[in-house]
Amino acid sequence: MADRAAKDALYDGFAVVGRAVASGRRAEIIDLLAQGERSVEEIAGELAQSVANTSQHLQHLLRAGLVVTRRDGNRIYYSLSSKRVSELWAAMRDVAAAHVAELERLAHAYLGDRTQLDTIDRDQLAKRLKSGDVVVLDVRPSAEYDAGHIAGALSVPIAEVGKRLRELPEGKQVVAYCRGPYCVYADEAVRVLRKRGIRAARLEDGYPEWEAARLPVSREIPSAVS
Amino acid sequence: MADRAAKDALYDGFAVVGRAVASGRRAEIIDLLAQGERSVEEIAGELAQSVANTSQHLQHLLRAGLVVTRRDGNRIYYSLSSKRVSELWAAMRDVAAAHVAELERLAHAYLGDRTQLDTIDRDQLAKRLKSGDVVVLDVRPSAEYDAGHIAGALSVPIAEVGKRLRELPEGKQVVAYCRGPYCVYADEAVRVLRKRGIRAARLEDGYPEWEAARLPVSREIPSAVS
DNA sequence: CAACTATTCAAGCGATTCATTGAACTACTC
C-alpha cells in the first residue's frame, strides 16, 4: 500500500474544513454570511459576542478558506469564499435535521411551535409568482434585501410588518420569507399577519436556497414607497 | 431578540455534524463508505487502525447520524445514512481543495506527480461511452464493483491490471476509474498501462460522483471471463 | 452447553485544542 502517513495527512487536510464548521458560533457566522457580506462589528452584534472573540472565529474560518475579506476604508467585510461553502452549510444543516435526534427538540425550543403556520415550498411559490396572485414579503433587514432578493418581493423588515399592513393589496395571499429554514423572522411575520386576520404563509426555506435553486432573483432596490 | 441561549443551542446542534467530520480518520471512513457498506473489520483494515479505535470513530459518526448499521450474522455493516452525507463529503472535499493552500502539497505527497497522466471528465466519458469507442476499467476491489459501477465498465482490480492486458480490445482508448478524485488506484493503473505502451486516461473523479451525477450505472455482475 | 468471532464498552493516557477575555498593536479616516 502507498504511504499511510501521506494518506492520513491528506485526509487530515480535508478535516481542516470540518473543524472550521465544528463550532456553533462559526456555523452561525456562515449562516449569516450566506445572506451577503458583513463587517466584523456587524457579525459580532448579530452573534452577541465580543468583537475580539468574533474576530478569532473569523480568523479560524479564514485559515480554513471558507471566507474571504475585502477592505473598505477602515472596515473589513467578510463573505463566503464560494457558492460551494453555502452548499456545504446546506448539506450540513440537512444532515443534522434528518439524523440528529436532538435537533428537532432544539429547533422547537428556539422557534416555538411552527405546526400551526402555513408553509409553501420553493417550487409552489415560483409557480404562483408567475401567475401573479401572491404578494411576497422579504422580512430580513433591508441591507440583506438590497444584496439580493426574490424577484418581485417587497422589503418589509420584520419590525415594520405590523405598521405597513395597508400596503398589502387585498385578496392576494401573502408569503413571507427570510434567511433560511431556521430563521425566526418569517414565522414572526406570519403570526403578526394572522393576528390581524390576514392569511399568510411562510416560505419553507430562505433566500440563499432560492438563489441556489436558480429561481428568479433581483438586485434592484425600488425607490421608497411614498 | 429571541432567546439567545436557544439559538446558540440550535447551532451547536448543527455543529455536531461538523465535529463528526472534523477528523481525518472519520473523513477516510466516509470516503470509504461512499463506495458501499463495510464491516467494522474491513474498515479497520483499510484505515490500518485497531478495531477498537475504528469502532469508536464509527460510534461517533453514528451518534451524529452520518451512518447507519445493519447486522448480518455476527457482523455489523456500516453505510452512509443518506445521499446527502455523500454530498456533504463532496462539498467538504471541494472546499478544501479550492481554498486550503496546504492541500495541494498534501495531495502531491500522497499521489505523486499526476500532471503527466491524461484525464477525462465525467461528461466526456459519458459521451464516448455512448459512441462505444472506449474501454472503461473499474480498478477498485471487486466487492465495490459488485455494489455498483459505471454501466459497461469491466472489473479489473488494480492488482490484476498488469496480468490481464490481453483482455483489452486493441484500438480502443482505455479509461480507468476508482473511488474518487483522491484515490490512487486509477493513477496506478494508468501508469502500468502506459508502461506497456497502452494509451490510457484516468477519470477525474470516481464512482460516487458518477452516480451522483445520475449518469448510467449498473449493478450487474458479469459471469467470469473465461 | 462451551468455544469462537465480531463488535462494543469502560477506563485511562498524555496531548492537544477549545472558547473566551482584556490589553496591546496595526491600519485607516477625518
Add this chain to the structure above:
DNA sequence: GAGTAGTTCAATGAATCGCTTGAATAGTTG
C-alpha cells in the same frame, strides 16, 4: 493627532482529542 475598526497576543481553565488496553456482550457454530 484623535478616533474608529479590526487583529493579535498572552493567558486562562476547561474540555476534548485520538488512541490503547482489557473486559463485556451478542450472535454463531460445533
